[in-house]
Amino acid sequence: MQVTAMHFKRKASENLRNEKLQKALEKLQTKFVDGRAVAIAELPNFGEVRDAAAEIRDKVIRSLDRYLLRFEQEATARGAVVHWAETTEDVNRIVAEIAHQHGVHRIVKSKSMVSEECGLNDALETQGLEVIETDLGEYILQLAHEPPSHIVAPVVHKSKEDISDLFEEKHQRPRTVQIAELCREAREVLRPGFLSADMGISGANFIVAETGSVLIVTNEGNGRLTTTLPRVHVAITGIEKVVPTLEDVTTLLRLLPRSATGQSITNYVSVLTGTRGKDESDGPEHFHVILLDNGRSKLLGTELQPMLRCIRCGACMNHCPVYQNIGGHAYGWVYPGPMGSVLTPSFVGLENALDLPNASTFCGECAVVCPVKIPLPDLLRHLRTRQVQQHLRPWQERVALRLWSWMARRPALYALSTRIAARLLRIFSGSEKRFHYLPGVTGWTDERDMPAPAGRTFRDLYRERHSS
Amino acid sequence: MSARENILARIGKARGPGVGVDSDDVIRRHPRGPIPPLGNNLAKRFGEQATRLASDVAPTATLMDVPKIVADYLRERQLPPKGVCWPSLAALDWQGAGLEIESRAAHGDDPVGITGAFTGIAETGTLMLLSGAQTPATVSLLPETHVAVVEKVRIVATMEDAWDRLRREHGKLPRAVNFISGPSRTADIEQTVTLGAHGPYRVLIVIVGGSWNE
Ligand code: SF4
Numbered sequence: 001m002q003v004t005a006m007h008f009k010r011k012a013s014e015n016l017r018n019e020k021l022q023k024a025l026e027k028l029q030t031k032f033v034d035g036r037a038v039a040i041a042e043l044p045n046f047g048e049v050r051d052a053a054a055e056i057r058d059k060v061i062r063s064l065d066r067y068l069l070r071f072e073q074e075a076t077a078r079g080a081v082v083h084w085a086e087t088t089e090d091v092n093r094i095v096a097e098i099a100h101q102h103g104v105h106r107i108v109k110s111k112s113m114v115s116e117e118c119g120l121n122d123a124l125e126t127q128g129l130e131v132i133e134t135d136l137g138e139y140i141l142q143l144a145h146e147p148p149s150h151i152v153a154p155v156v157h158k159s160k161e162d163i164s165d166l167f168e169e170k171h172q173r174p175r176t177v178q179i180a181e182l183c184r185e186a187r188e189v190l191r192p193g194f195l196s197a198d199m200g201i202s203g204a205n206f207i208v209a210e211t212g213s214v215l216i217v218t219n220e221g222n223g224r225l226t227t228t229l230p231r232v233h234v235a236i237t238g239i240e241k242v243v244p245t246l247e248d249v250t251t252l253l254r255l256l257p258r259s260a261t262g263q264s265i266t267n268y269v270s271v272l273t274g275t276r277g278k279d280e281s282d283g284p285e286h287f288h289v290i291l292l293d294n295g296r297s298k299l300l301g302t303e304l305q306p307m308l309r310c311i312r313c314g315a316c317m318n319h320c321p322v323y324q325n326i327g328g329h330a331y332g333w334v335y336p337g338p339m340g341s342v343l344t345p346s347f348v349g350l351e352n353a354l355d356l357p358n359a360s361t362f363c364g365e366c367a368v369v370c371p372v373k374i375p376l377p378d379l380l381r382h383l384r385t386r387q388v389q390q391h392l393r394p395w396q397e398r399v400a401l402r403l404w405s406w407m408a409r410r411p412a413l414y415a416l417s418t419r420i421a422a423r424l425l426r427i428f429s430g431s432e433k434r435f436h437y438l439p440g441v442t443g444w445t446d447e448r449d450m451p452a453p454a455g456r457t458f459r460d461l462y463r464e465r466h467s468s
Numbered sequence: 469m470s471a472r473e474n475i476l477a478r479i480g481k482a483r484g485p486g487v488g489v490d491s492d493d494v495i496r497r498h499p500r501g502p503i504p505p506l507g508n509n510l511a512k513r514f515g516e517q518a519t520r521l522a523s524d525v526a527p528t529a530t531l532m533d534v535p536k537i538v539a540d541y542l543r544e545r546q547l548p549p550k551g552v553c554w555p556s557l558a559a560l561d562w563q564g565a566g567l568e569i570e571s572r573a574a575h576g577d578d579p580v581g582i583t584g585a586f587t588g589i590a591e592t593g594t595l596m597l598l599s600g601a602q603t604p605a606t607v608s609l610l611p612e613t614h615v616a617v618v619e620k621v622r623i624v625a626t627m628e629d630a631w632d633r634l635r636r637e638h639g640k641l642p643r644a645v646n647f648i649s650g651p652s653r654t655a656d657i658e659q660t661v662t663l664g665a666h667g668p669y670r671v672l673i674v675i676v677g678g679s680w681n682e
Contacts, residue, residue: 024658031659048502056501063488065479070491084472136665137656153659160657183654183662190666195576210495211641221609221652221667228605228644239475244494250627251501261655264517265592268667269647276643279601281573283643293475300482 001119001147005332005344005353012326012359021157021327028156032318035262036369042264049254054373056248057309060240064300064308067209067242068291074212078274080287091115091292092123095201095234098288099129102232104198108190110216110223111135112203113151113312114236114292116334117347120201131201132193134222136186143170149328151335152260152314157327190222200226200284204237205311206252207289210245213273214289217256217266224268233272233284239291240308246271252311255371259313295347303382307342309372316366316376322359331356338366338376345383351392357383418457426455500628510590511675514623517593521650522663523671531617531676535565538582538615541672542567551580551611555602573604574611581611581668587630588623588673592649595673596630599644608648614668616648620677 148154317337328336429452652667
């Protein structure tokens with residue numbers, strides 16, 4: 001997927017003024033934030049489970065190669081073909097090759113954020129393949145030619161009226177604004193696609209080393225259809241998604257749906273191992289698993305390694321005051337919110353996503369809700385440090401900081417200049433004692449007034465108190 | 469070098485020597501994580517949780533009662549009295565209850581799909597179904613109504629218990645293990661939960677072996 005993270009500031013201010021988006025984002029807060037709180041309260045040993053989940057993910061990440069090799073061995077023994085991809089282009093090439101090898105024309109897809117990373121749909125379409133997204137949200141986005149704005153609820157930015165307009169135009173059926181009818185309409189339009197597709201592409205929420213299985217969680221059932229009906233199944237996932245055992249995956253499943261949507265379990269959890277047996281009447285005849293690196297292995301051994309624990313629940317974005325106000329598109333790539341602000345610079349280059357590590361108030365809520373205890377604010381702060389070290393900050397900021405540090409090391413000069421500045425600002429603020437406009441900080445003054453300093457500095461006040 | 473070798477080399481370099489040498493041992497022991505407290509009436513909890521997740525639950529004494537329960541359920545909802553069942557349930561007297569049930573995998577337009585279940589999981593009210601020649605996965609997936617028959621004695625507390633039973637009774641995993649917790653649903657439009665997405669619109673769980681409240 002194309003990276004537009006460099007336009008973060010412009011997109012963010014546009015989105016702040018977009019009333020429709022603001023209304024849509026409110027729903028996320030009430031449904032997902034409150035839903036999670038209720039679901040967590042219902043798990044009496046939540047704290048213990050969370051500690052265990054973080055430890056499971058950590059254990060895997062510490063010796064990722066061993067678990068990946070075991071997964072490969074078990075999956076292969078059951079008839080799956082395991083592919084390794086260094087880059088997103090590799091994934092697109094491998095999928096196209098599999099499609100050609102099996103004479104595939106039509107592909108159904110269930111939601112996969114890794115395939116969004118790859119821009120897989122476009123790549124396959126240029127090869128003359130028909131690709132149908134089947135997750136309701138992803139299907140709507142495919143019709144609208146838009147990227148997802150949330151990793152769990154990809155169309156959170158659209159209202160039901162938007163979707164009614166879109167369906168009316170694309171399906172040529174009578175318009176409806178009833179949500180249940182819109183869902184039925186999508187089911188009826190997509191069902192023939194499932195029944196006639198030659199290939200199904202899915203992601204994987206986890207892959208299990210013990211059994212060589214791919215595990216997917218879905219609510220709609222499209223994930224099951226995608227991996228049951230077509231004769232070829234391709235699962236695409238990041239190398240970090242491996243988990244040692246079925247017990248480990250069970251611990252993680254106690255947290256993933258609760259953190260994501262406030263459900264105790266998703267409607268469907270499918271554990272898929274190998275190909276259709278000789279006497280079986282359903283299931284794919286060919287099963288391919290693609291393991292994508294795309295920058296993941298480079299995080300190992302760095303301060304950012306804990307990010308690889310992520311299980312893509314979306315809780316950090318649901319609870320982020322920045323995401324809640326600007327939505328997902330502003331982040332400019334597949335992964336939005338705090339986790340995206342760490343992943344995007346890591347995968348596409350810090351220089352291409354300069355604003356993202358700074359798009360945080362450091363309120364810490366993301367780290368509080370993360371089911372695998374990723375210290376997201378620490379990771380963001382680390383990326384800020386790297387930006388400074390690599391001289392990636394704008395020259396104005398660099399000059400200003402250097403000037404400040406030069407002054408701060410000269411206390412007399414510092415005291416004098418702050419005293420002058422405070423008095424000048426006081427005088428220039430006029431009778432209202434506030435600024436409606438200040439050059440250089442219009443980002444602040446466009447939205448609110450800047451109160452004028454009281455005219456005396458902290459040192460003045462301190463001296464006064466201690467002399468009396 | 470191949471992508472595989474490159475990726476493994478990068479990972480190996482970052483990993484300290486000797487770290488994770490016990491990975492095969494961890495897998496052999498497959499230790500359990502913390503288990504939430506669940507009380508001891510498993511069948512009752514299973515029924516309650518399944519109901520919460522919008523399944524309909526009907527307890528009954530014997531397997532012979534199932535056709536009549538299904539027939540009544542469909543009639544009350546004015547649903548067509550026909551569909552498919554797992555070959556393992558073909559011997560029941562469906563016809564006697566006025567139902568037209570074929571024993572096979574499901575097609576896209578079969579209205580009802582009737583399956584058994586490997587177990588029910590009390591913690592979340594979840595059905596566990598294994599795919600196989602006698603237990604085709606499409607029957608619980610394509611029809612708009614899914615009926616699942618669960619033996620009360622086979623209900624277990626947690627997914628961990630279910631894995632242990634699977635290891636004990638089958639040794640290895642079937643092609644597909646499907647955990648099902650109610651009718652298919654979506655909340656993609658305005659985060660409003662709507663029952664009936666791509667899978668069944670309703671799930672009836674018949675618990676055989678006496679009332680689940682006992
Ligand atoms: S960083 Fe944590 S909270 Fe955010 S998506 Fe990943 S697992 Fe969920």
